[in-house]
Amino acid sequence: MPCSASSGVRAVATPEPPAAAPTLSIAQLQQLFPFHFVIDSQLRLLQVGNGLRKLLPRIDTGARLTDHFELSAPLLPLTYAQLCDSTDSLLLFKGLQGSPVLKGQVIEAAGALLFVGGPVVTSMRGVKALGLKLNDFALHDATTDLLLLLQTQKLMNEDLQTLAAANASEIAQRQRAEDELKRAIIEARTALHSQSKFLNTISHEIRTPLHAVFAALSLLADTVAQQAEAAELVATAQQASETLLDLLANILDFAGMDAGRLGLEPEPFAADALLESVRALMEPRARDKGLALQVIGARQLPTKALLGDARRVRQILLNLLDNAIKFTERGTVSLTTSARRAPDGAAPAWQLRFEVEDTGIGIAADRLAGIFDGFALIDADYSRPHDGAGLGLAIAKRLATLMGGQLSVASSEHHGSRFCLEIELLEHEQAPAAAVAPPPPRRSDSPNILVVEDVEVNRRLLCSMLERSGYRVDECADGLEALEAIAGRDYDLVLMDVSMPRMDGLATTRCIRELGGSGARLPIIALTAHAMRGDRETCLAAGMDDYLTKPVTSQQLLQTLERWGVAARSAQQEDTNMSETQQEAAALVDRAALEQLGRDTDPAMVPELLAVFVADARERLAGIEAAIGHADGTTVQNQAHTLGSSAGTFGLPALHQLARACEEAFRLDDAERGMALGRQLLAAAPAALEALSRYADAVQGP
Amino acid sequence: MYGMINEAIRRMVTEGHGVAAWEALAARASCPTSFLRMSQYPDAITYDLVAAASAGLGTPVSELLESFGSYWIDFASEHYGELFDLWGDSFPDTVANLNALHTRIGQMLPELQPPSFSLSERDGHSFLLHYYSRRAGLEPMVIGLLQGIGRHFATAVEVAWLRDHSPDHAVFRVQWGPRSGDA
Secondary structure (H helix, E strand, O other), X not given: XXXXXXXXXXXXXXXXXXXXXXXXXXHHHHHHOOOOEEEOOOOEEEEEOHHHHHHOOOOOOOOEHHHOEEEEEOOOOOOHHHHHOOOOOOEEEXXXXXXOEEEXXXXXXXXXXXXXEEEOOOOHHHHHHOOOOHHHOOOOOOHHHHHHHXXXXXXXXXXXXXXXXXXHHHHHHHHHHHHHHHHHHHHHHHHHHHHHHHHHHHHHHHHHHHXXXXXXXXXXXXXXXXXXXXXXXXXXXXXXXXHHHHHHHHXXXXXXXXXXXXXXXXXXXXXXXXXXXXXXXXXXXXXXXXXXXXXXXXXXXXXXXXXXXXXXXXXXHHHHHHHHHHOOOOOEEEEEEEEEEOOOOOXXXXXXXEEEEEOOOOOOHHHHOOOOOOOXXXXXXOOOOOOOOOOHHHHHHHHHHHOOOEEEEEEOOOOOEEEEEXXXXXXXXXXXXXXXXXXXXXXXXXXXXXXXXXXXXXXXHXXXXXXXXXXXXXXXXXXXXXXXXXXXXXXXXXXXXOOOOOOOHHHHHHHHHHHOHHHHXXXXXXXXXXXOOOHHHHHHHOOOOEEEEOOOOHHHHHHHHHHOOOOOHHHOOOOOOOOHHHHHHOOOOOHHHHHHHHHHOOHHHHHHHHHHHHHHHHHHHHHHHHHHHOOOHHHHHHHHHHHHHHHHHOOOHHHHHHHHHHHHHHHOOOHHHHHHHHHHHHHHHHHHHHHHHHXXXXXXXX | XXXXXXXXXXHHHHHHHOHHHHHXXXXXXXXXXXXXXXXXOOHHHHHHHHHHHHHHHOOOHHHHHHHHHHHHHHHHHHHOOXXXXXXXXXXXXXHHOHHHHHHHHHHHOOOOOOOEXXXXXXXXXXXXXXXXXXXXXXXXXXXXXXXXXXXXXXXXXXXXXXXXXXXXXXEEEEEEEEEOOOO
């Protein structure tokens, strides 16, 4: 083809098709189709491929095809004519023994039929079973590729199974771990529940007989008042019982702390009143040991109510002061308070700081680090003179932390210690919540009290205690009996145990309230050994009005009855609008102090000494009354000081506390409060002095 | 490389030196301790395993590769059935089929980068084997492969790497004796 001069591109000639197709030699046929055969019109084998010969060693040219194979597909007779008509079909020739199976096609060539194809095999093993090798197949034959593919797929499937098994194993492992975790959680919860149940039960079980001990000792103290040695033994037993009760409370708090169940119950309270109550309780203990207890800075406390758990704050301060007194042999114990407004926050708040400092034995440096751990004692060996299980500081620390505050200590051995409690409390808008106002005092000479208590000894002791105090008492052993009793008679107050057979105290109370009438307003006081957190709320929610935990002293019992306006003749006061402090001042004479006085002097001298004191006290009270009239705070303070000092010695602890409070108020320049306490002192003193006079008469005898 | 190679290394080390030795080796190479045979892994894993094995077992890399080549024959045969029973009747026949084998397997495993082989100067007891590969440094493994095939046919084989024969591929002179038991 000439070039195209204009374009410069050489044209490419279209190739001519060959005049004839390329022919194959026998050798080439063998190489390309090793399993071929050629047959004539009689189905005689004219040529056999080397591979086919290897497959069927007995096959040879000249034999008929039908001597070795049958047509397996299509299902047609094996004739030459049929094969000629099947050149466009896939043919399967099966060996007469069932094997081998040849797959292929036939074409007409040079007056004969040529079959090309190969044996059907689906595995390497199948090839081996036919006696063949892979290189018996032509290179272009896909049979080898098919076999390799099948084997590769098999390996891939095995990989998938391995993955699935590993995944299943991991899932099973995770499931096992999850099941184990769930089981551990259930076990932990069960254990916690069991522990909680155990604590509830053990608290109840210990408190119940301890109440009997308290009650019995209280009654016994009255009985043996004139027998000095017996009185001392009773006092010792009482003190031991109180120690046991404190220990029980600490153990329960510590166990609750350990289980994460030590909580706070915030309520509005007055900080100054709390401090005063702490001072009132601890000052006698300090004095008994010959120590001076200084309370400093009370004026700095906020006058507004604060929101916090006053009971727990008090518990911490009492613990710190108790320890300070315990570990100090001489010198002073001081409680210094300070308060300042917290930096501006969402709500007004106060930062309070309480420092308890002593001149005691101090704490060695190597013990200071663990001082807030449970069971840490300064002298934890057999010779230790100090009592206590060491739980108080651990509990105090935990409580401080719960309040969001901190409790710290600075100390050196032989040079005293200083514990510091710092907490922040919110101001409460309302005044401290007062107790529900009791109904006005009933004017019955002998109020009717219904005691509902299933434990006979406790019931008998309670009744005896009340009867001695001038009450008329009916008793029931369970709630059903109580309902019957209330239906048949009017009562002024009910003392209700909680755990009772047949009908417990909660159900009984709910019934009484539902019945209405006088029962709707009947004061019902729970007297129960259930003292765990939440028990008080449960009783109040059932309709009870107040809550006392066993063991309860006669003093606590009588004070509660008086608070609910149910005072017997022997405990009734004149209508002088007395405060709680005044009521306390008119309480029991401290017979133990008087017994001590007798031991210190001469028992026979006691009546005379008491008479002298009573006369002197009445003079000083007259001086106080006159000073109040003249607004002479200095005289009131001085007279209160002298009266207070003597009152403690002569067995009038409440009068002593009232006088001290009056003196302290003046000392802190709170004249208004001082005058008010002076008036309370005047109101309370006569009954106290009267009681002391009766005691002196009783001691002196006819 | 496909996981089968790494799995073969694992088996070889475990069978020869124990599971602990293998786990230490895998840790040194920062490699997994097991592999999926038909999954593709970076070549670096295989090289790291060989290097770690060399360091851990105190065996030169070339010696390690040669041992592995021989071990590979049995390992691959186990996974591909009676492969070597069907691939040739003798040592030379099987070696002659190596190229076809690798080509066909390469069809099955698309990410496989198999080597190529060809024979020249063949007579009744020797030939030159030409080895072409995209990966460098695996010539000792070829020697091991040939030794393994020879062991399979109970045929003593001698292989010499003709390092200077060609600049672009490796050439080996392979000589073999009669099969044991043959006349």
